[in-house]
Amino acid sequence: MKLPARVFFTLGSRLPCGLAPRRIVINNAAGNFISPTERLSPNAWKTITDIVLNGTAFVTLEIGKQLIKAQKGAAFLSITTIYAETGSGFVVPSASAKAGVEAMSKSLAAEWGKYGMRFNVIQPGPIKTKGAFSRLDPTGTFEKEMIGRIPCGRLGTVEELANLAAFLCSDYASWINGAVIKFDGGEEVLISGEFNDLRKVTKEQWDTIEELIRKTKGS
Numbered sequence: 001m002k003l004p005a006r007v008f009f010t011l012g013s014r015l016p017c018g019l020a021p022r023r024i025v026i027n028n029a030a031g032n033f034i035s036p037t038e039r040l041s042p043n044a045w046k047t048i049t050d051i052v053l054n055g056t057a058f059v060t061l062e063i064g065k066q067l068i069k070a071q072k073g074a075a076f077l078s079i080t081t082i083y084a085e086t087g088s089g090f091v092v093p094s095a096s097a098k099a100g101v102e103a104m105s106k107s108l109a110a111e112w113g114k115y116g117m118r119f120n121v122i123q124p125g126p127i128k129t130k131g132a133f134s135r136l137d138p139t140g141t142f143e144k145e146m147i148g149r150i151p152c153g154r155l156g157t158v159e160e161l162a163n164l165a166a167f168l169c170s171d172y173a174s175w176i177n178g179a180v181i182k183f184d185g186g187e188e189v190l191i192s193g194e195f196n197d198l199r200k201v202t203k204e205q206w207d208t209i210e211e212l213i214r215k216t217k218g219s
Contacts, residue, residue, distance in 0.1 A: 023074035024169045025063055027101065029055040030079075032094040045093045052097035057104060064112060073116020075169040078105050079161075082123045082184050102180060109178030118177040120168050125184025127156040152185035 031051035035044070060076060067074050083091065084098035102121050109119040126146045137143055147154060164183060167173055182188060190196050201209070 023067070023072060025060070025074060025076045026165065026169075027056040027059060027076065027078040029059075030094075032091055034090050036090060037092045040093065048093035049097045049100075052094060053100040056101050060104070060108070064108070064117065067117065068112075068115050071115075074118075075173075076105070076108070076117060076119045077165055077168055078102070078119070078121045079165075080121055080123050080180075082125050082182060082188050084123060085180070086188070106178050106180070113177055118174070120173075120176055120178070121180040122161065122164060122168070123180060123182050123184065124161055125150065125156060125182075125187045127158060127161060129158065149191055150185040150187045151190050154185070156183065156185060 029051050031048045056078060063074070064076075078101050080098040080102055081094070083095050084102050087099075088095050105119040105121050108117070112119070128143070137146075143155075161183065164181070168176060168179075168181070
């Protein structure tokens with residue numbers, strides 16, 4: 001299998017001064033669109049999983065075999081999504097494929113670490129790009145809701161993601177292997193916590209609640 005040159009991405013221009021470019025592979029293949037799952041055809045499912053899971057697997061296997069033969073190490077980094085871990089309706093092919101990418105990354109971190117290869121994953125939350133949002137929020141309806149459930153109060157940026165990727169692929173992260181790092185401004189911890197909607201309670205309402213709680217006797 002002949003791989004295009006663009007799959008070899010060193011991030012050399014972003015590495016800290018004094019560090020030479022390393023052998024780095026970024027698996028950022030993505031295909032996604034929103035749809036009720038019952039409307040998906042087998043071809044729609046296959047299209048997404050071929051891009052996301054099979055594309056990542058084929059590139060990783062081919063390059064990994066070449067590196068093992070050459071006795072060279074490398075840093076592999078996969079970009080997935082926060083719902084790869086939790087699952088999500090309306091993007092089921094993407095959620096399933098990204099979960100597979102994460103399982104592969106953690107598995108190879110254990111198996112191929114002895115060859116000097118590291119495998120890590122970044123799970124980004126919503127980062128506004130034209131390509132992604134044109135398929136996931138084509139009307140612009142949901143952006144405000146997205147921001148409302150992010151404790152940091154904004155969407156992430158491509159530059160922030162690139163900085164984290166550069167760190168994970170550098171020698172500063174040489175002991176990080178098999179990690180899955182959430183990069184979502186706190187979105188998942190907010191929506192996962194049962195009582196986190198209490199952040200909407202005003203000071204005056206808290207005064208009332210506290211008074212009622214103090215008056216409660218027994219169990």
